[in-house]
Amino acid sequence: MNIAEVLRNNGYKVTPQRLAVYDAIDNNPNHPNAEMIYKQLQPQYPSMSLATVYKTMEIFAKIGIVKILQCGEDSHRYDYNTTQHAHIRCVKCNRIVDVDIDEKALAKQAAEQTGFTVNGVNVSFVGVCKDCQHAES
Numbered sequence: 119m120n121i122a123e124v125l126r127n128n129g130y131k132v133t134p135q136r137l138a139v140y141d142a143i144d145n146n147p148n149h150p151n152a153e154m155i156y157k158q159l160q161p162q163y164p165s166m167s168l169a170t171v172y173k174t175m176e177i178f179a180k181i182g183i184v185k186i187l188q189c190g191e192d193s194h195r196y197d198y199n200t201t202q203h204a205h206i207r208c209v210k211c212n213r214i215v216d217v218d219i220d221e222k223a224l225a226k227q228a229a230e231q232t233g234f235t236v237n238g239v240n241v242s243f244v245g246v247c248k249d250c251q252h253a254e255s
Contacts, residue, residue, distance in 0.1 A: 119144075121183070128181045135166050139174040143184060143198050149205070149214040151193040189214055189242065204241035210250035217243065 121140045122132040130136070142155045150158075152171045159166055175196055178184045187195040189207045195214055197205075204217040225236040246254075 119183075124181060124183065125177075130177055130181075135163060135170050136174050136177070138163055138166070139171055140178070140183070143175075143178070143196055146198060147216070149187060149189075149195040149197050151195050153193065155196075187214065187242075202239065204243065206243035206245060208247035208250055209244050210246055210253075213247050213249075215247075217241075 121137060121144075125132050125136060138159050139155060142158050143150065148154070152168060152175055155175075156166070156168045156171045159171070175184065175186075175194075179186050179196075182200060183198075185197045185200050187197055187205060189195050189205065189212070197216075199216060202221055204219050204221070205214050206217050207214045219241060221239040221241065224241065225239050228234065228239075229236045
């Protein structure tokens with residue numbers, strides 16, 4: 119994806135900070151929050167503020183570059199993968215991992231059980247990851 123082109127086509131300025139934030143989130147499987155992105159970029163961009171990261175992520179969510187995840191934490195997490203999929207969060211370390219499930223089948227089942235017209239599916243699991251399980255042993 120040419121992020122500069124996407125920003126321009128949506129009426130936003132292309133700035134070094136926005137490009138850096140995009141590089142930090144692009145193909146990042148860790149589902150970082152704004153603070154994580156800020157800490158990652160701080161050494162290269164010491165003048166960048168946390169507010170800049172938050173504003174940039176809001177823009178990215180608005181134009182469909184990222185999805186905002188509400189995972190039961192104090193801050194939102196961000197997902198570069200905007201395709202429909204589920205997540206699982208470790209209740210010990212807060213690690214978040216993508217989960218591939220048959221969401222069409224879930225939507226069909228929900229519609230059949232309730233009579234609703236299903237417009238979307240949002241599935242999130244919680245548990246304890248392998249690393250935390252081993253640490254408990």
